[in-house]
Amino acid sequence: MTEDRRVLPWVFISTCILGWMLSAVNGNTDQTDVAALNAMFTGMNSPSELGWSANGGDPCGAQLWKGITCSGNRVTEIKLPNLGLSGSFGFQLQTMTSVTNLDMSHNNFATMPYQLPPNLQRLDLSNNQYTGSIPYSISDMxxxxxxSFAHNQLQNALSDVFQRLSKLDTLDLSFNSMSGSLPQGLSSLTSLNSLYLQNNQFTGTIDVLANLPLDTLNVENNHFTGWIPEQLKGINLQTGGNTWNSGPAPPPPPGTPPATRRNPHHKSDGSNSPSDDGTSDGGKKSGIGGGGIAGIVISILLVGAVVAFFLVRRKSRKSSSDIEKHDNEPFAPLSSNEVREVKSAQTPSVVDMKIFDTSASVNIKPPPIERHKSFDEDEFSKKPIIVKKTVKAPANVKSYSIADLQIATGSFSMDNLLGEGSFGRVYRAHSDDGKVLAVKKIDSSILPHDSRDFIEIVSNISNLHHPNVTELVGYCSEHGQHLLVYEFHKSGSLHDLLHLSDEYSKPLIWNSRVKIALGTARALEYLHEVCSPSVVHKNIKSANILLDVDLNPHLSDSGLASYIPNADQVLNRNAGSGYDAPEVALSGQYTLKSDVYSFGIVMLELLSGRKPFDSSKPRSEQSLVRWATPQLHDIDALAKMVDPALEGLYPVKSLSRFADVIALCVQPEPEFRPPMSEVVQALVRLVQRANMSKRTFGTDQGGSNRGGDDQDNTQDML
Known part of the structure; x- marks a missing residue:
């Protein structure tokens, strides 16, 4: 009877917990989900037919929000097909960790949602107007x-985002304009049943699909070549509209594994067919039915009974005096190397016991009980818990709120989109004081979610100060969002000025090109040889060289790739741009000398006006460095490869010395490349020695010619 009495309190506690859980079913919606839906509503231009709110609201409560399904106080489905919606999804969907189904098909969306719920099971963005590439955040889902991205306008090569999607059953990329060969990562889709690639512009073979457990495959109307693998010929296969090789296929390489074929009647977890049956269940709340409540009751009672059993058994091994002593004593204080966090309870009956980081591995086998230890000592002694150091927010940059930046960028509208790089998109922002800023919205799949890590990155970047390095103005870290706010430069990037100029813009004169090269070299010299420890930029390219109204260069993204833990992997995924040094392609590692190589490629761009890699050129000229390097020491060949936009207005000796610096920087062996301080000195000597003819000087923006003699102009460049 004594033990029964001890069990009764646990049954009571279990009943209280059950009541709390059931009350949560009809309680307020999780505020993280509310904020994300508010932002989504604003991004979609606040369509009144949804019945949503731009601020607050309770989509899981009594108020009905069209297309939203909930379980408890968390949103689990967002289904808004066939509503003619446009705009964007906002910027907080990755915080909606309970959403498993997102259906935005048959609308008019054109802005790719790079931030998506991380635990999705179904994603349908078909029949919209998306361009570009599949968002990389899908690789973590x-x-x-x-x-499904079917019936959009995707035109880039298919990103290799499939390595971890082992549960994917259906993939539909049909009716786009995607090009290039199929990525090797498709072979990781070990559960793939149906694959639709028809009506694209894919090239190469389909050998990567040979051993997938496919039942249905449609690759019609592409540019595929090679042979159709034998393993695929027994399935529902459509291959018309390609250029297949005739005759028998060559035998597979030795050691090729046999095809693994699934039961054709196999069904994966959940239905993978489209859910549009004429009736939309998007506005219904799933709730918890009778079976669900019964399951909760049984689970809680079982857990309570097990806990009670072990406590009774454990206490029965102690003398009554020991138990009384333990009951009357407070918890023993923790030792100096132990950390315990106890959050204050919102009600007297609820105590938040979040003591440990649940991501750490825990040995759940209880240790032997020592009679002379208190409960606390027994559980926590000799178990130091490592907690990250507290990182103070940098005082020299401003902290912005999400709301501030949303207003400043027009809800991150496409009209304010300045560009997109390896780490995220950049938007123009208009602050309250009238200043124009540039806001870089870091892709959530790249940066760690821990805000302390981000604050440390911000703190490190905020310490970089140089006239040729883009200055960090502020940052934002809210709701899992990480944004950096930089100074804005009116003249855009060097890439745009070299490669996107129209008939109304004047080309860069030779002196401006030398000036840009020298300023960028000085920025790298600062990062490499002044900063301690040295900062490897890792992402030197013309798109990251921003120009002010006087065409002074400012190197952007400085420090970002050095301080983000997985930056190398992110940059390696975007390889093939023509800037990476040969050793980076082999090892994936970036060094000071790989920065020097990339800078040499930028100088080649300035000299030739060509892109580092241009598939529209003849094959022998597509890679700029391979085409140009053999000609750098041939004065006649050099004259032919100079940017035609210069119209011959350049000093020949200056051109030759400029080419000499390039040749040093793009040496295949990193040990033969000079440090950036030597590159700076070489460019300074070039400027000092150059016989700058007055005919080469003119306004960079197309106004009247500048006055002053050659010496004045030379001093400006120095």
Whole structure:
């Protein structure tokens, strides 16, 4: 009877917990989900037919929000097909960790949603107007079973985002303009049942699909070549409209594994067919039915009974005096190397016991009990818990709120989109004081979610100060969002000025090109040889060289790739741009000398006006460095490769010395490349020695010619 009495309190506690859980079913919606839906509503231009709110609201409560399904106080589905919606999804969907189904098909969306709920099982963005590439954040959605981007305008090569999507059953990329060969990562889709690639511009072979457990495959109307693998010929296969090789296929290489074929009647977890049956269940709340409540009751009672059993058994091994002593004593204080966090309870009956980081591995086997230890000592002694150091927010940059930046960028509208790089998109922002700023919205799949890590990155970047390095003005870290706010430069990037100029813009004169090269070299010299420890930029390219109204260069993204832990992997995924040094392609590692190589490629761009890699050129000229390097020491060949936009207005000796510096920087062996301080000195000597003819000087923006003699102009460049 004594033990029964001890069990009764646990049954009571279990009943209280059950009541709390059931009350949560009809309680207020999780505020993280509310904020994300508010932002989504604003991004979609606040369509009144949804019945949503731009601020607050309770989509899981009594108020009905069209297309939203909830379980408890968390949103689990967002289904808004066939509503003619436009705009964007906002910028907080990755915080909606309970959403498993997102259906925005048959609308008019054109802005790719790079921030998506991480635990999606179904994602349908078909029949919209998306361009560009599949967002890389999909690579982390390991629960996906259904993915469709069909009937859009995607035109880039298919990103290799499939390595971890082992549960994906259906993939539909049909009716786009995607090009290039199929990525090797497709072979990781070990559960793929249906694959639709028809009506694109894919090239190469389909050998990567040979051993997938496919039942349905459609690759019609592409530019595929090679042979159709034998393993695929027994399935529902459509291959017309390609250029297949005739005759028998060559035998597979030795050691090729046999095809693994699934039961054709196999069904993956959940239905993978489209859910549009004429009736939309998007506005219904799933709630918890009778079976669900019964399951909760049984689970809680079982857990309570097990806990009570072990406590009774454990206490029975102690003398009554020991138990009384333990009951009357407070918890023993923790030792100096132990950390315990106890959050204050919102009600007297609820105590938040979040003591440990749940991501750490825990040995759940209880240790032997020592009679002379208190409960606390027994559980926590000799178990130091490592907690990250507290990182103070930098005082020299401003902290912005999400709301501030949303207003400043027009809800991150496409009209304010300045560009997109390896780490995220950049938007123009208009602050309250009238200043124009540039806001870089870091892709959530790249930066760690821990805000302390981001604050440390911000603190490190905020310490970089140089006239040729883009200055960090502020940052934002809210709701899992990480944004950096930089100074804005009116003249855009060097890439745009070299490669996107129209008939109304004047080309860069030779002196401006030398000036840009020298300023960028000085920025790298500062990062490499002044900063301690040295900062490897890792992402030197003309798109990251921003120009002010006087065409002074400012190197952007400085420090970003050095301080983000997985930056090398992110940059390696975007390889093939023509800037990476040969050793980076082999090892994936960036060094000071790989920065020097990339800078040499930028100088080649300035000299030739060509892109580092241009597939529109003849094959022998597509790679700029391979085409140009053999000609750098041939004065006649050099004259032919100079940017035609210069119209011959350059000093020949200056051109030759400029080419000499390039040749040093793009040496295949990193040990033969000079440090940036030597590059700066070489460019300074070039400027000092150059016989700058007055005919080469003119306004960079197309106004009247500048006055002053050659010496004045030379001093300006120095």
């Amino acid at each position: 390991t629960s996906l079973t259904y993915l």
